Amino acid sequence: MNLIQRAQDILLKPKDTWPAIAAEPATVSSIYQQWLLIVAAIPPVAAFIGLSIIGVGGFGFGFRVPLFAGIGHMVLSYALSLGMVYVLALIVDALAPSFGGTKNPIAALKLVAYGSTAGFVGGVFSLLPMLSVLGLLASLYSIYLIYLGLPVLMRNPPEKSVAYTAVVVVIGFVAMLVISALTATALPGRHMGFGGWGAQPDVALKVPGGEVRIDGSKMEEMARRMEEAGKRMEQAQKRGDSDAAGKALGEMMGAVGGTGGQPIPATELKALLPETLGGLARESFEAQNNAAMGLASSSARGRYAGGDRRVELSITDMGSLAGLAGVAGWANMTVDRETDGQVEKVYKQGTRTVREQYRKDGSHGEVTVILPNGVIVEARGNGVDPASLKKFVDGLDLARLETLQRPAKS
Structure with missing residues (x-):
């Protein structure tokens, strides 16, 4: 199997490629050896280079994850x-009868392994931490x-x-949270990350120094919104209306991020x-509107x-993915962690x-506030x-930011 060609085919011609994948003889070992062991290495290797070799920051200050911590x-x-x-493949296989499907563990593993290609390949954006959000969009x-x-x-x-x-x-999103929580133990002091329907229980994930609690009712709401958008996409496809199908796909993906x-x-x-x-003078500023795969974001940054x-002060709005930002829309996170340094x-803090993350010697600090509408304000x-960084953030009139209206979708 040509690895590069397969990646191109599944990303660019998925409807034609899935039947070919289904017909291929495979075992758990062959799927891992010929595909997963290679593509799954892209995000962690890129993140290591970005965080430990290239580093984060600029304009007079920066941060690099220590080499051994980065390797870990x-x-x-x-x-x-x-x-x-x-x-996740085991779960997909177990759920198959509930949705009229046929259990087949190898087929389920193929589905998850090749279906995750976009996420794995998108991990290359972690080479430059400032572009890592594009990996999320991908x-x-x-x-x-x-x-x-x-x-x-x-x-x-x-x-x-x-x-x-x-x-x-x-289920995959919860799994992502679990991975983020567990890998936080190897990268101290950094971000943790983001049949029928019945009532979903809350999920509590223990992380070093605290926990992440997910509101199950919000998970159910997200799934329902995806289902509604997906039905519109199916109807558009039957009519041959590619524009409406593309719009519905954007709504389906946007449902993951909340309103x-x-x-x-x-x-x-x-x-x-x-x-x-x-008392600090503004040396420079920049404002950017970004778009990737039909999903848009905006940001402004002053130094x-x-x-x-x-100090670098930034405001970021993820648009349709705003609710996904830091899982702020439907997760309560509590962490209280302290080391020697x-x-x-x-x-x-309310909604x-x-x-807050800072070095005890006062050399570097960060304060990030995620507003209920998904706008993120950060001072580094x-x-x-x-305390001063917190005042800088609060001084941006967060109440006004919470009420700013996003433009209607065209």
Whole structure:
């Protein structure tokens, strides 16, 4: 099997490629050796290079994950990803009869292994941590790949593929949270990450120093929204209306992120950045509107300096994926972690999620606030105490940011 050609085919011609994959003889060993062991290495290797070799930051300050910690994180995330593919395949296989499909463990493993291609390949964006969000957007295409592959591999009625996909996506998202929580042990002080329907229980994941609690009712709501969008996509495909089908696909992927829409224009976000910040003069600023795979985001960033103090203040809106930002829309995160050199706290402040991380020697600190509408505000600085960083964030008039209206979808 030509690895590059197979990746191109599943990404660009999935409808033609899934039948070929279904017909191929395969074993668990062959799927792992010929495919998974290679493509699953892309995200952890790229993340290691991006965080430990290239580093994060600029304009006078930066951060690199220590080499041994980066290697530990890379190895652990790689191993967990390989394991999670197998576990998710077992779940896909077990669910097949509930959606009119046929149990087939090898077919289920093929579905998850090849359906995850977009997410694995998108991991290359982690080479530059500032572009890692594009990897998240790319991974959402895997939802569509799995949706197309289910009736071919698991032989369920096509009309049940939407509900089947929704359940698999919800379980896969929880699995992603588990991987993030577990790999946090190898990368101390960094981000943790993001039949019929019945009431879903809450899920609590223990992480070092705290927990992540997921509201099960929100998971159910997300799945229902995906199902509704998927039905519209099927109807559009039957009519041969490619534009409507593409729009419905965007709504289906956007359902993973919760309520949103087009992002707030970057010019509006830039207007909120002050000329001075606690006596620091603004040296530069930038505003960007980004789009990838039909999903858009916007951001504005200002850099301030004075003496030995430097601060970068940013505002980011993920648009239709706003609810997915940091899982803020439907997760309560609590972390209280302290080591010899640094402190990390994640807590709820009303409806907002706040993360503070700083070095005890005062050399570097970060404060991130995720608003209930999914807008993210972050202050990162050198030589500035955490209390000042928090004031800088609060000074942006967060209440106003929470009420800004996103443009209606065209």
